[in-house]
Amino acid sequence: MNDTKAPDEQEPIEICLMAGKIMLQSGAETYRVEDTMTRMADCLGLKGSHSYVTPTGIVFQSGEMRWAKLIRIVERTTDLQKVAAVNDISRKLCSGDVTAAEARGMLAEIETSRHAYPVPVQIAAAAIASGCFTWMFRGGWEDMLPGVICGGIGFLSFILLNRAVKVKFFAEFIAAFLIGLIASLFIKAGIGAHLDKIIIGSVMPLVPGLLITNAVRDLMAGHLVSGLSRGAEAFLTAFAIGAGIAVVFTTL
Template sequence: MEKPIERTYEIMEVCLLAGKIMLQSGGETYRVEDTMMRMAAAFGIERTHSYVTPTGIIFSAEGTEPTKTKLIRISERSTDLKKVSMVNSISRRITGGDVTLEEAMEHLQEIDSLDVTFPFRVQVAAASLASGCFMIMFEGGWNDFIPAMISGGMGYLSFVYFHRFVPIKFFSEFLASFVIGLFSFLFVKMGVGQQLDKIIIGSVMTLVPGLLLTNAIRDLMAGHLVSGLSKGAEAFLTAFAIGAGIAVVLSFL
């Protein structure tokens, strides 16, 4: 009796680790649940139940007495779709019978500890270039391309550093948008920039929670109302923080 119970716990640990990585990396709720249940079925546990929210995962496995249930807490979330893709690849290999339970745990632990993000200077450069391109996309003039690049880059740089010192996401976004508004205003005041609104719009696009809003809509459409509404509320608060930071600059300057 001990060995089947121990194996059930090991299978649940593998499934929960996969779900944790996906959820922390920006995966949709329904994708996390489906991946966990498919992996468990591939390892011999057909009857499983999962309940996933942005802050936690509850996973239950039937077939053994008593029914086993585990809970893990999700405290940090980011956007890292490469890790989501890597976990999906492991899941497909498990479903195809190409990976054992021990190998799956080893691969997932490697993915969990892996840092696949770009270097910080590359992120700032990409944010700067994206800000300038977004400004052009919103019908801004080429004279404002450089000011938008600098404002967007400084805003993203401020967001990262503020979040390191004060790990409150909405406060960091508020301060970052404030920096963007301040730089944009100064550029226009000095005559370097021409259209203040276009510079601000292009610069704040790197802070806009696009993936979060998309996942909220997809979760709602898939019937995951709790996750969809919570992600939608988070996206709304993020948008409010960004707008408030810009509004403070425009109100006092």
């Protein structure tokens, strides 16, 4: 028997998968993605649907079919505005304010939109945040300027290397190495007084805070695979930052 669904029957499935993909790529927690997909499926008439979400893929099956559909997640970033937008579409769909076709069009528009700030603005924000973190960690006023410069250069190198190499661990390692190296040069030149405070403040924009938070929330929600995988990714990032700083201390 042919189990192929008609195009109009495929649309609700594609809507649920598109919503889950956008949320997962934008940094949403695993349980939130599954809950949103389930609610949208119920509103679209897909009763008894099941979804299995990991940081690298989504498996979705409606209760009416004998096969499941898989989509792969390759790139992940942090864009909570997209997560909020998808949740808003889900609520409007369930309340009947938008149709399935309208929801799919809105999701397609969200998927192609770019909410990220320009790179110069990101670098400036990272630099200012690094200076503030340096002062917050009890660094002196004389440490803030080195913290601003080190944080800005480190974040710029991370962005450029991540685009060129596509290996996040390597980009984070080199960025941390440059931060430690430049901070050490500032101290030797008599600019700044506390090397540890400058380095700690400068690496804060690289710290995987959202990853750690999502890993803990997924583990608490019972999603052990996703929680452990996110935790492992956060550990690798922390290890890359620590290794980059350690290389500076052992070579200088």
